[in-house]
Amino acid sequence: MNTFLLLAACSSLCTLIGALPSLFLRDISHRGKDVLLAYTAGIMVAASTYGLLPSALKLSNMYVLTVGILLGAMLLTVMELYIPHADPSHSNTRSDERHSLLLIAMLLHNLPEGFSTGISLASGDTDMGTLVATAIGLQNIPEGFLVSLFLVTRRTGMGKTFLYSSAIAATEWATACLGYYFGTELRLLIPYGLAFAGGAMLYVVYKELIPESHGDGHEIPATFAFIIGTLTMIGLVEWLG
Template sequence: MNQVLAGSVLSALSTGLGAVPILFMAKSLTHRWRDVLLAFSAGIMMAASMMSLIPESLKSGGFSTLTVGLSAGVLILTLLEMTVPHIDLEHTKSGLQFDEKAMLIIAAITLHNLPEGLSVGVSYASDSSSQIGNLIALAIGLQNAPEGFLVALFLINQQIGRFKAFVIATLTGAVEIVTSLLGFYLTSLFRGLVPYGLAFAAGAMLFIIYKELIPESHGDGNERTSTYAFIVGILFMIFLTQSF
């Protein structure tokens, strides 16, 4: 229990850690660097899904279980996207008002973080909890850091104070702690749900990668640079997997 709590807190609060630089930045980040951060995050999540979540689900449940769980993850993310309109953080040029634009962004990012928290909790409930749980918590944390930075940067561009933007960005990630503990308890009580939960987490992460992170990283003509960053993110996560 202490391990899942620590892992979920660290991965969730990485959102706030990533937002720290905006308190000291003198100017905004270029689109190229934003795209690099997004693509690097996508690579990290891709490696975590393909090398940890999916193999573990196959090992403990088989292909049919993987298919059902992964499809459920994609379906839930699809329904979330249809319920909460998606607004692009990176490529919006118009200056919309905070109460309309920013609140919708905050709601969308918060809901987007819910399945990530579930991914961490379910991973700790698996038979290889000490390994796969820490690995997924690390992967989600590494992905949350640039996300927190970009959310805070967006809020600053909407004339929100730096400290307030930092606090809001941190809170959008904090919801992962709740869903992480929920995922852990559910799969611990019903052990048969573990392989489904791992596959669900993989499906949710793959949806986020392909539907959100990759398109956003290619929106300003930085496709080649973003592709390199994506590959570096994959290699970085593989290195961590092999090392630890």
């Protein structure tokens, strides 16, 4: 339990670590944003395909894996359709409304991330749990940076920007606790939960991060950033054995 609390808290706090530098910046190029998004996407894909999904398959079978992945993707699809939200680069609503919609969008993105951390740490596989928590923490850094940078460049106060970032981090920690509860109290659901989290993460990557990173004509540097992010995660897998 103590290990879970420490790893889940560190993973969530990486959002705030990423947010801090942007509080003192006023601009970053589209190229820089695209590279960060693509690097994040690579980390998430590798975490899913090298951590969550193989572990789900090892604990169950192809049927469970398929059901879990499809449930993760379908749940986020429903949430995308029925919960109003907006992503950082799409904009023509007024400033206060944009801030609220952006917060909702990032909270939606963090649900599968927090759940992934919790269910992985509850699985009993310490290496896999540490791997997923590390992967989520790594991708939280550029995510926190981009969100807070978006707010700062729209003249949001430093205090309010930090509050938004804290809310996103707290939500991820709360969903990690939920995932851990399901994993420890209902152990039969662990393979479903791992596959669910993997499917949800793949959905976020393909639906949000990759299109966003290719939206300003920087496909080549974004593609290499994606590959480097994937290699970073594979390197962590090998390092953790």
